[in-house]
Amino acid sequence: MRIGRYELTLQPRPERPGVHSALTAIPAILLALALSSLLFLPADTGFLSAYRAVFSYAFANPHGLQATLYRAIFLWLCTFAFLVPLRAGLWNIGLPGQVYAGALAAFAVPYALRVNELPAPPLPAGLVILLMVLGATIAGAALAGLAGVLRAKLHVNEILVTMMLNSILFWLVAYMIKEGGPFMSLTGEGESFNLPPPLYAPLLRDVPFTALLALAAAGLLDFLFAKTTLGYRIRVFGLNPAAARYAGINPVALSLLVFLLGGAFAGLAGYHYFAAVPGVYKIPGNYGYYGDLAFYGIICALIARGSAVGSVPIALLFAGLSLGARFAQGQFHLPFGVDYALLGLLMMAFVASHFLYQFRVVWRAVAVEAVPHVPTRIPER
Amino acid sequence: MQGLLFLSPYTLARGGELSTLTDLSFANRGRGEPLLAARGVTKRFPGVLALDRVDLDVEEGEIHAVLGQNGAGKTTLMNILFGLLQPDEGQLYVRGQRVHFRSPHDALAMGISMVHQTRKLVPAHTVLENILLGHPGTRGFLNLRAIRREVEELCSRYGFTVDLGAKVWQLSEGEKQWVEILKALYGGAKVLILDEPTSVLTPPEVKTLMASLQALVQDQGVTVILVTHKLPIVTAISHTVTVLRSGTVVARLRNSEATEQVLVQHMIGQDIALSMADLPVEKGRPLLRVEGLSAYNDKGVLSLRGVSFSLREGEILGIAGVTGNGQEELAQVLAGLRPPASGKVLFDGRDVTWLPPLDRWRRGIGYVPAERYEVASVAALTLVENTALNFHFDPLFSRRGLFNHPGLEQVTRHILLSYKVKAPHPYAQARHLSGGNLQKLILGRVLSRKPRLLIAHLPTQGLDVEATAFLRGKLLEAKAEGAAVLLISEDLDEILSLSDWVAPIYEGRFAAILPREEADAETVGAMMAGLYRKEARVP
Numbered sequence: 001m002r003i004g005r006y007e008l009t010l011q012p013r014p015e016r017p018g019v020h021s022a023l024t025a026i027p028a029i030l031l032a033l034a035l036s037s038l039l040f041l042p043a044d045t046g047f048l049s050a051y052r053a054v055f056s057y058a059f060a061n062p063h064g065l066q067a068t069l070y071r072a073i074f075l076w077l078c079t080f081a082f083l084v085p086l087r088a089g090l091w092n093i094g095l096p097g098q099v100y101a102g103a104l105a106a107f108a109v110p111y112a113l114r115v116n117e118l119p120a121p122p123l124p125a126g127l128v129i130l131l132m133v134l135g136a137t138i139a140g141a142a143l144a145g146l147a148g149v150l151r152a153k154l155h156v157n158e159i160l161v162t163m164m165l166n167s168i169l170f171w172l173v174a175y176m177i178k179e180g181g182p183f184m185s186l187t188g189e190g191e192s193f194n195l196p197p198p199l200y201a202p203l204l205r206d207v208p209f210t211a212l213l214a215l216a217a218a219g220l221l222d223f224l225f226a227k228t229t230l231g232y233r234i235r236v237f238g239l240n241p242a243a244a245r246y247a248g249i250n251p252v253a254l255s256l257l258v259f260l261l262g263g264a265f266a267g268l269a270g271y272h273y274f275a276a277v278p279g280v281y282k283i284p285g286n287y288g289y290y291g292d293l294a295f296y297g298i299i300c301a302l303i304a305r306g307s308a309v310g311s312v313p314i315a316l317l318f319a320g321l322s323l324g325a326r327f328a329q330g331q332f333h334l335p336f337g338v339d340y341a342l343l344g345l346l347m348m349a350f351v352a353s354h355f356l357y358q359f360r361v362v363w364r365a366v367a368v369e370a371v372p373h374v375p376t377r378i379p380e381r
Numbered sequence: 382m383q384g385l386l387f388l389s390p391y392t393l394a395r396g397g398e399l400s401t402l403t404d405l406s407f408a409n410r411g412r413g414e415p416l417l418a419a420r421g422v423t424k425r426f427p428g429v430l431a432l433d434r435v436d437l438d439v440e441e442g443e444i445h446a447v448l449g450q451n452g453a454g455k456t457t458l459m460n461i462l463f464g465l466l467q468p469d470e471g472q473l474y475v476r477g478q479r480v481h482f483r484s485p486h487d488a489l490a491m492g493i494s495m496v497h498q499t500r501k502l503v504p505a506h507t508v509l510e511n512i513l514l515g516h517p518g519t520r521g522f523l524n525l526r527a528i529r530r531e532v533e534e535l536c537s538r539y540g541f542t543v544d545l546g547a548k549v550w551q552l553s554e555g556e557k558q559w560v561e562i563l564k565a566l567y568g569g570a571k572v573l574i575l576d577e578p579t580s581v582l583t584p585p586e587v588k589t590l591m592a593s594l595q596a597l598v599q600d601q602g603v604t605v606i607l608v609t610h611k612l613p614i615v616t617a618i619s620h621t622v623t624v625l626r627s628g629t630v631v632a633r634l635r636n637s638e639a640t641e642q643v644l645v646q647h648m649i650g651q652d653i654a655l656s657m658a659d660l661p662v663e664k665g666r667p668l669l670r671v672e673g674l675s676a677y678n679d680k681g682v683l684s685l686r687g688v689s690f691s692l693r694e695g696e697i698l699g700i701a702g703v704t705g706n707g708q709e710e711l712a713q714v715l716a717g718l719r720p721p722a723s724g725k726v727l728f729d730g731r732d733v734t735w736l737p738p739l740d741r742w743r744r745g746i747g748y749v750p751a752e753r754y755e756v757a758s759v760a761a762l763t764l765v766e767n768t769a770l771n772f773h774f775d776p777l778f779s780r781r782g783l784f785n786h787p788g789l790e791q792v793t794r795h796i797l798l799s800y801k802v803k804a805p806h807p808y809a810q811a812r813h814l815s816g817g818n819l820q821k822l823i824l825g826r827v828l829s830r831k832p833r834l835l836i837a838h839l840p841t842q843g844l845d846v847e848a849t850a851f852l853r854g855k856l857l858e859a860k861a862e863g864a865a866v867l868l869i870s871e872d873l874d875e876i877l878s879l880s881d882w883v884a885p886i887y888e889g890r891f892a893a894i895l896p897r898e899e900a901d902a903e904t905v906g907a908m909m910a911g912l913y914r915k916e917a918r919v920p
Contacts, residue, residue, distance in 0.1 A: 007481070227786075229779040240759045243719060246750060247770040248739030270669060 006363050024353040032349035036342045050328055057327040058320030069207055070277045071319035076214040077269035078297025078313045084262040087306050089238035096164025096291030097169035098140040098263045102270025106132040107137030107183055107192055115196055125198040135269055140267020141260040150254040177283050196297025201276030210277035221308035259314055303350045363381035414477040416441040416604055417572055422471035424457055431457040433628045444598055444605045449625035450648055451846035455608045459574050463495040464488040482585040494570030496561045498577045504550035511549055512564045535567055543635030555586030574606045591618050610845045612641045624648055665694025667833055668865045676710040683841055685710040686889035697866040699880030702909050707889035708869045712838045716748040717741045739774055748831030749824055751839040757823045760812035764804055767811045768793040771826045796825035817848035824852055828859055835859055840870045853879060873902055885909045
């Protein structure tokens with residue numbers, strides 16, 4: 001861009017420490033909030049009080065904070081499910097499908113044990129819960145692993161496979177829980193049976209234990225990529241598959257492994273939302289909403305640039321804003337979709353800040369002048 | 382015939398007289414303002430001063446060679462002239478007018494075009510489609526027939542013979558380069574920047590290129606900036622030479638002053654021995670035995686067709702051939718990266734034909750692939766992490782699944798030091814290394830494993846004199862320490878100066894396996910070209 005005798009240019013910026021790029025999140029968030037104040041124009045109130053409502057519901061209201069945490073745990077697990085294959089250069093777009101697979105497997109355990117029909121549970125509740133968690137992770141891993149095998153062995157595009165599996169699993173859930181399905185609730189309201197109270201996931205200060213699993217996983221994943229041989233191999237494979245093969249890294253085993261690991265997280269996310277969040281304990285009729293929510297894991301992983309720990313605050317923010325905006329929408333009679341718009345703006349601001357961060361803006365004078373007479377130097381020989 | 386050149390705004394500015402252009406080409410050289418000038422151009426990259434107050438004067442109608450070693454800043458300077466990079470300091474002038482190239486678009490508008498070292502063509506498209514791609518005259522609808530006529534006219538004027546209907550992937554490297562030059566000329570280029578144009582060409586193709594460039598300059602008034610580190614080309618066709626060393630201009634010479642010796646001194650800053658001492662080695666025991674090995678290439682064509690040889694410890698077998706005669710497939714099959722179609726590989730008495738790559742590394746087979754950037758390194762990783770490519774499976778550096786980072790750093794530092802790799806620090810990204818320094822690092826990594834067999838594919842391709850001499854010396858050291866070396870090269874001098882046995886390869890077969898004493902340049906060169914073939918002998 002040129003203004004008068006001055007020119008505005010973008011120049012590549014030398015590399016900076018990771019902390020700097022993490023700090024770009026702050027202007028990005030402020031920018032997104034500034035832009036989304038336009039969304040609150042039709043509100044009955046000013047945008048400042050609208051924001052206060054969004055944030056105070058999401059992070060200060062005890063009820064809202066709980067909901068934010070439940071949702072954040074779900075997003076963390078979905079983020080890791082996307083992040084692990086991403087580090088190997090593979091795109092796991094099958095988060096909803098793997099979430100559904102995890103949920104179905106979790107509910108298959110009490111169904112198979114017929115806990116709702118027998119007067120007393122056949123196994124100790126703790127053991128059943130453990131089986132549910134294991135079942136969910138194995139189911140998610142197996143579903144994702146299918147995409148991994150096809151990718152590694154036959155070079156089938158993993159994006160297409162995981163996307164199509166999403167659809168298949170969506171309708172499989174419908175078949176299982178809707179009228180006539182095996183998991184149908186007793187009253188037949190298009191949702192699954194309720195878990196009996198002994199099988200409710202253990203809570204720590206009203207938060208399901210899955211929170212601990214997710215936070216521990218975040219630390220372990222970053223450790224895996226930074227310090228271990230396996231993490232190194234995954235990164236090399238993701239950055240340059242030809243170099244990985246040259247270095248003797250087995251592409252088939254690695255593709256399968258990252259999908260198994262990613263799918264396990266998504267399956268656990270399915271267990272979390274439908275079998276561990278207080279007040280749910282069933283697969284509700286609107287399960288598709290939670291499946292769609294899983295896609296935010298992709299955004300969080302990309303914004304965090306593959307860092308699991310870095311994605312923790314981002315997913316928390318996304319969880320809080322999606323709930324807070326939905327709450328404000330009801331309170332101030334805002335049009336439908338304000339929450340989605342807010343998340344969308346946030347996403348764009350993050351992406352733009354990442355891009356612009358790589359450059360610095362430089363003003364320089366544009367001079368129009370003739371060649372000065374500079375004889376070219378010819379050194380003595 | 383003149384219609385085409387008028388497309389160029391540059392020609393228009395000159396009044397559109399084609400004949401004047403031709404007259405000017407020689408007569409005007411050396412007086413008046415330079416056609417293209419750089420003054421005090423400085424460019425910094427993280428941790429590197431790539432160009433330091435560089436002045437360059439390119440006169441109209443000359444072939445101006447820019448000579449320098451890898452990392453001297455040649456490509457950076459050219460990228461600035463072409464608008465791909467902006468200088469941190471300094472100015473550019475076209476005919477004395479200060480210009481700002483914010484992008485290549487601005488440079489192209491001034492008639493400056495660049496043919497890069499790597500091809501920028503769409504392989505699946507035809508030659509014609511590639512030529513018109515991005516041309517300012519093509520908007521909305523294409524009149525392919527009219528364009529074809531124009532391009533054909535251009536071809537006949539410049540004496541090019543290229544099948545315009547052929548798909549680009551079917552062409553040889555030399556032909557692809559013609560397509561790029563043609564594309565530049567069709568786009569109205571009056572100044573052609575050629576970045577290392579000969580690095581992928583066969584010797585006859587180089588000759589054709591040199592003759593055609595001279596014709597372009599003499600008959601069409603095109604100005605050529607030739608970036609290279611090959612001395613014979615500079616002395617043969619350039620009118621003026623600017624020599625860069627470590628980002629500064631160290632000499633600017635007329636062709637008459639520029640002998641190879643003078644140029645080498647300027648380039649390197651000292652005299653180096655271009656010939657190498659032959660280290661005497663005792664013949665070791667047989668290590669590698671290859672029997673009737675065949676393999677398909679990526680297009681499914683049987684391009685390695687039954688190769689047999691054996692190799693002893695402390696021996697170098699030089700496989701001489703023009704790229705595309707099965708050498709790459711041979712190297713990959715031996716490294717375990719490509720399945721053989723038939724045949725057998727015995728290493729140290731064991732059948733390793735189907736062994737996966739990792740087990741080969743463990744057993745002491747080291748591989749230096751031809752593709753430094755695409756295969757042998759990861760640009761976004763640090764040098765330490767790149768070193769780990771050859772060590773991640775080694776129990777010394779990976780204990781219970783955990784990386785031994787300090788150990789890897791130590792190895793990397795050692796390689797940087799003993800292989801004279803110019804790098805800011807071991808944690809710099811590999812992308813910041815020039816080709817020569819990267820190749821030193823790669824060979825250093827592989828040789829640090831003390832491999833019993835080394836497969837070195839084009840180990841010095843595109844490197845400057847100093848790096849080439851250094852790496853060849855390291856290959857001889859490895860041999861002296863008892864490694865068997867399979868040297869695959871296009872450079873006949875390299876093969877003849879290093880090898881104990883020479884095997885010219887043509888269309889997937891060895892024409893012969895000659896002991897070094899019987900291999901003279903003429904015989905081997907003829908065999909490489911498929912002119913005749915002796916019965917292959919197994920040494």
